[in-house]
Amino acid sequence: xxAFIVRRLAISVVVLAGISVLLFVLLQLMPGDPAEMMVDxxxxxxxxxxxxxxxxxxxxxxxxxxxxxxxxIGEFVQGNLGFSYSTQRPVTEVxxxxxxxxxxxxxxxxxxxxxxxxxxxxxxxMRRNTAVDYGATVLSLVAISIPSFxxxxxxxxxxxxxxxxxPTAGINSPGGGGFVDSVRHLVLPAAILGLALAGxxxxxxxxxxxxxxxxxxxxxxxxxxxxxxxxxxRHALHNALIPLVTVVAVQIPTLFAGAVIIEQIFAWPGxxxxxxxxxxxxxxxxxxxxxxxxxxxxxxxxxxADVAYAIIDPRIRLSGARA
Amino acid sequence: xxxxxxxxxxxxxxxxxxxxxxxxxxxxxxxGSTGGxxxxxxxxxxxxxxxxxxxxxxSPLLASIGPDHLMEQLHWDSLVSATADGEYGPRLxxxxxxxxxxxxxxxxxxxxxxxxxxxxxxxxxVLFTYNVYANPATGSAYAGKFGTVTGAAALAxxxxxxxxxxxxxxxxxxxxxxxxxNVALLDELVQPILxxxxxxxxxELPLEGLADNPFFREPTVGLxxxxxxxxxxxxxxxxxANPEYRDELGLDRIFTQYVTTDVxxxxxxxxxIDFAQVAAPxxxxxxxxxxxxxxxxxxxxxxxxxTAIDSGKLADPRVRQAIMYAIDRESLVEEVLAxxxxxxxxxxxxxxxxxPDDLTHYGYDPDxxxxxxxxxxxxxxxxxxxxxxxxxRDRDTxxxxxxxxxxxxxxxxxxxxxxxxxxxxxxxxxxxxxLISGYGLFTIDPASMNARLMCAQVGGANISAYCNEELxxxxxQGIATTDQAERxxxxxxxxxxxxxxVPIFVLYVPNTLAATSDRLQGFELNPSVVDAFWNAADWTVxx
Numbered sequence: 001x002x003a004f005i006v007r008r009l010a011i012s013v014v015v016l017a018g019i020s021v022l023l024f025v026l027l028q029l030m031p032g033d034p035a036e037m038m039v040d041x042x043x044x045x046x047x048x049x050x051x052x053x054x055x056x057x058x059x060x061x062x063x064x065x066x067x068x069x070x071x072x073i074g075e076f077v078q079g080n081l082g083f084s085y086s087t088q089r090p091v092t093e094v095x096x097x098x099x100x101x102x103x104x105x106x107x108x109x110x111x112x113x114x115x116x117x118x119x120x121x122x123x124x125x126m127r128r129n130t131a132v133d134y135g136a137t138v139l140s141l142v143a144i145s146i147p148s149f150x151x152x153x154x155x156x157x158x159x160x161x162x163x164x165x166x167p168t169a170g171i172n173s174p175g176g177g178g179f180v181d182s183v184r185h186l187v188l189p190a191a192i193l194g195l196a197l198a199g200x201x202x203x204x205x206x207x208x209x210x211x212x213x214x215x216x217x218x219x220x221x222x223x224x225x226x227x228x229x230x231x232x233x234r235h236a237l238h239n240a241l242i243p244l245v246t247v248v249a250v251q252i253p254t255l256f257a258g259a260v261i262i263e264q265i266f267a268w269p270g271x272x273x274x275x276x277x278x279x280x281x282x283x284x285x286x287x288x289x290x291x292x293x294x295x296x297x298x299x300x301x302x303x304x305a306d307v308a309y310a311i312i313d314p315r316i317r318l319s320g321a322r323a
Numbered sequence: 324x325x326x327x328x329x330x331x332x333x334x335x336x337x338x339x340x341x342x343x344x345x346x347x348x349x350x351x352x353x354x355g356s357t358g359g360x361x362x363x364x365x366x367x368x369x370x371x372x373x374x375x376x377x378x379x380x381x382s383p384l385l386a387s388i389g390p391d392h393l394m395e396q397l398h399w400d401s402l403v404s405a406t407a408d409g410e411y412g413p414r415l416x417x418x419x420x421x422x423x424x425x426x427x428x429x430x431x432x433x434x435x436x437x438x439x440x441x442x443x444x445x446x447x448x449v450l451f452t453y454n455v456y457a458n459p460a461t462g463s464a465y466a467g468k469f470g471t472v473t474g475a476a477a478l479a480x481x482x483x484x485x486x487x488x489x490x491x492x493x494x495x496x497x498x499x500x501x502x503x504x505n506v507a508l509l510d511e512l513v514q515p516i517l518x519x520x521x522x523x524x525x526x527e528l529p530l531e532g533l534a535d536n537p538f539f540r541e542p543t544v545g546l547x548x549x550x551x552x553x554x555x556x557x558x559x560x561x562x563x564a565n566p567e568y569r570d571e572l573g574l575d576r577i578f579t580q581y582v583t584t585d586v587x588x589x590x591x592x593x594x595x596i597d598f599a600q601v602a603a604p605x606x607x608x609x610x611x612x613x614x615x616x617x618x619x620x621x622x623x624x625x626x627x628x629x630t631a632i633d634s635g636k637l638a639d640p641r642v643r644q645a646i647m648y649a650i651d652r653e654s655l656v657e658e659v660l661a662x663x664x665x666x667x668x669x670x671x672x673x674x675x676x677x678x679p680d681d682l683t684h685y686g687y688d689p690d691x692x693x694x695x696x697x698x699x700x701x702x703x704x705x706x707x708x709x710x711x712x713x714x715x716r717d718r719d720t721x722x723x724x725x726x727x728x729x730x731x732x733x734x735x736x737x738x739x740x741x742x743x744x745x746x747x748x749x750x751x752x753x754x755x756x757x758l759i760s761g762y763g764l765f766t767i768d769p770a771s772m773n774a775r776l777m778c779a780q781v782g783g784a785n786i787s788a789y790c791n792e793e794l795x796x797x798x799x800q801g802i803a804t805t806d807q808a809e810r811x812x813x814x815x816x817x818x819x820x821x822x823x824x825v826p827i828f829v830l831y832v833p834n835t836l837a838a839t840s841d842r843l844q845g846f847e848l849n850p851s852v853v854d855a856f857w858n859a860a861d862w863t864v865x866x
Binding site: 031032033034036037038039040041042043044045046047048049050051052054058086087088089094097098101156160161164167168169170171172173174175176267269274277279280281282 | 369371377379380385386387388459462463464465466467468470511515532535537540555556557558559561576578580581582583586589590592593595742743744745747748750751760762774780782783784786
C-alpha cells in the first residue's frame with residue numbers, strides 16, 4: 001500500500017513539473033512585456049528605456065527563460081510563490097484572500113444546482129410525457145442555452161434596478177455589513193451560477209432515473225408487491241444516483257469557468273477576477289500561482305481518489321504493482 | 324474504465340472540498356465596523372465613491388494610474404493642484420512666487436498642518452519628498468520632471484546625495500533653484516499631482532526601490548482629509564477622517580470601490596454608490612435619474628492618435644495632414660459622444676490667450692486628403708494599424724469609424740486590438756502607427772505641451788518622438804519669458820507649427836462627466852478626470 005502511494009506521489013510530482021514547464025513557456029509566448037507595462041508610457045517622465053531595463057533586472061526578466069524557471073521552481077518547492085508585479089504583495093497572501101469569496105460563490109452555486117436539478121429531473125422521469133416532464137425539459141434546455149452573463153445582466157436589471165430587492169454588485173456593502181448583507185449580495189450571483197448548472201443536472205437525473213425504471217429488478221420489485229414509494233425511493237433512486245455523482249463531478253470545471261464570468265459581472269473579488277486582472281496586467285507570479293494552485297488541487301484529489309479506490313478494490317493495487 | 328471512474332471520484336472530492344471551504348468561509352466574520360443596516364448604502368456620515376480600475380496602493384512615485392491617483396488625493400496632500408476653474412490652486416503652499424529671471428521658485432507653506440500621527444508638517448518633508456522624486460534609484464517615474472533643477476543631474480548619476488537646487492531655508496519655505504528658467508514649473512507639479520511624503524516615516528525606509536515599498540500598500544500616516552484605514556477587499560478601501568486635519572470635516576468615512584462605469588451607473592440608480600464617472604452615451608439616462616446630479620465640465624485633456632514618427636511610416640507632414648482631413652471629427656463628437664465634446668486643432672486648447680485665431684481648421688475634406696496623399700506619393704498598399712485597447716464604447720466606435728474613413732481616402736487602415744501590455748511594449752519598441760490614447764491637462768498653460776513635443780522628452784513622455792528644432796527653441800523661450808505679451812506671441816508661433824505639423828492627431832476633447840447622489844454635498848467637479856477627489860475636504864452628506 002505504501003509503495004502504491006509513493007509511486008502515485010512520484011507521478012504527481014512529475015506531472016506538476018510538466019505543467020509548470022508548459023506554463024512558463026506559454027507565458028513567454030504571450031505578447032506584451034510586464035516590465036514595459038509597469039512603466040506607463042503616458043505618465044512616465046524621464047528616461048523610460050532605462051526605467052524599463054531597471055524593472056526587468058529587478059524582476060529577473062533579463063535572464064534566460066531557463067534561469068528564470070530554475071529560480072522560480074526553487075522558490076516554489078519552498079512554498080514561496082513570489083510577489084505580485086503590480087502590487088508587490090506576496091502571491092500566497094493574495095490568493096488566500098481571494099479563495100474565500102470564490103469558494104463561497106461556487107459552493108452555494110453547487111448546492112443550488114443540486115437542490116434544484118436532481119429533484120426536478122427525477123420528478124420529470126417519474127411523470128414522463130406529462131406537462132411536468134415537458135416543462136422541466138424546456139426549462140432545462142433554456143438554462144443550458146442562455147449564456148450566464150446574459151442572465152446575470154437581466155437579473156441585475158430586474159432584481160437590482162427595477163425591484164430594488166438585491167444589491168447590483170460586490171460581495172458586501174461598504175465596510176462589511178454583517179451576515180444578512182453578505183447573503184443578500186450572494187443570492188443573485190450564486191442563484192444564476194447554480195441555475196445554469198442545474199440545467200444539465202435535470203437532463204442527466206431524468207435520463208438516469210428512466211434507465212433504472214426500465215430495468216428488470218424494478219419490475220421484479222413491483223411484481224413482488226412492494227409499495228410504490230419503496231420501489232421508487234429505495235431501489236430506483238438509489239441506483240440512479242450512482243451515475244449522477246459522476247456527472248456532478250464532471251461539471252465542476254464548468255462551475256469554475258462559470259464562476260469566473262459571474263465574478264467579472266458582479267465585481268466579486270474572487271480568484272477568477274484576480275486571474276483575469278493578472279492576465280491583463282501580465283502579472284506572471286499571480287498567474288503562475290493561480291494555475292499551479294488549481295493543478296495541485298486536481299492532482300491531490302486524484303491521489304486521494306486513487307488511494308481511496310485502492311483501499312476499496314484491492315485489484316487496482318495489485319494490477320498497479322504488476323505494471 | 325478504471326481511470327475514468329478514478330477521475331470522476333477525484334472531481335467529486337474536489338467538489339466536496341470546495342463545499343467544505345464554502346461552509347468554512349461563511350459570511351464575513353470580521354465585519355469590524357458598523358456597516359449600517361444591510362442594503363443601506365452607508366452610515367450617516369459615510370459615502371462610497373467609484374474607482375474605474377483596480378487600485379494598486381498609495382505610492383505616488385510609481386507612474387500614475389487613475390485609481391491610485393484618486394485614492395492619493397484622499398490620503399496625501401500636495402503643494403499645489405489644478406482647481407475646478409482651470410488654474411493652479413494653493414494646498415500646502417499658501418502662496419508662491421517666481422523670480423524675474425524665472426530661475427528661482429519660492430513656496431510659502433502653511434504653518435497649521437499636522438500629519439495624521441500628530442507630527443508637524445514642515446519644509447523638511449517637502450525637501451525630502453522632492454529629492455525622492457528626482458532620484459531614479461527610488462523607482463520614481465518623475466525624475467525627468469526635474470532635469471533643469473540645479474544639481475539634479477548630480478543626484479541622478481550618483482555624485483551627490485541630494486539635489487542642490489531644492490532648499491528649505493526655514494520651516495515653512497521651500498525653494499526650487501533652476502539652471503534654466505521655467506516660468507511654467509507648476510505644470511510639472513500638478514499632472515500628476517506630486518504628493519508630499521512624511522519624512523519621519525518614509526525617511527526610515529530604504530531609498531533604493533522606495534517606490535515599491537510595501538509601506539505604500541498600507542500607509543500608516545497621511546496628510547489628506549481622509550486617511551487609509553484598511554483594504555476591506557482587494558477592490559474596496561476604507562478611509563477615515565484624519566483627526567489632525569486642518570479644517571473641520573463633514574464625513575466620518577469614505578469607501579472607494581472598484582467597479583466598472585456600467586455597474587457604477589446602475590449603483591447610482593439604486594443608491595449604492597455616491598460618486599461615479601459617466602460615459603458620454605449614458606448622459607441622458609443619468610440626467611433622468613431621481614436623486615442623482617450630473618456634473619459636466621469642458622475637458623482639459625484630449626483623445627488623440629499617436630504615431631511613432633521615428634518609425635518613418637507617417638513621417639511626412641502632408642500625410643499627417645491628410646489623415647486629419649480624412650476624419651470627420653465633428654460627426655464623431657455628435658455620434659459617438661452624443662455631443663459631449665468639441666473638436667480642436669492643437670494639443671493645447673487653452674487658455675484663451677494661448678489660442679491664436681489663424682490656426683488651420685481640419686474640417687472633414689476627403690478630397691483634400693486624397694490630394695495631399697498624392698502629393699506625398701503615398702502608397703495605398705502601406706498597411707496602417709489603428710492600435711487600441713478595446714473595452715471603452717466611445718473609443719471602440721471611434722476607431723471603427725476612423726478606419727473606414729481612412730480607407731475611403733486610400734489609406735490601408737485596419738483596427739488592431741491590443742492588450743494594455745502589448746500597447747506599452749509597442750511604444751517601447753517604437754512600433755505603432757495610430758495609437759489611441761486620452762490624457763492631459765492642456766488648458767492652464769501652453770507649456771503643458773512641452774512634455775509631449777520637446778526633443779529632450781523623446782524616450783520619455785514625448786512618445787511620438789517628435790523633434791523639431793524651431794518649435795523646441797520657441798518652447799524654450801516660452802518658459803523663459805515672464806512678460807505676458809511676449810509669451811503670447813511666442814506661443815502663437817509655436818501653436819502654428821504644431822497646427823501645421825500635426826505631431827499628434829487630436830480627435831476631440833471629451834467633456835468631463837461625473838454623477839453624484841444627492842446625499843453627497845459639496846462635490847465640485849474638477850475638469851481633470853483623475854483629480855475628481857481634489858476637494859474631498861469640502862464633502863458633506865445631506866441629512
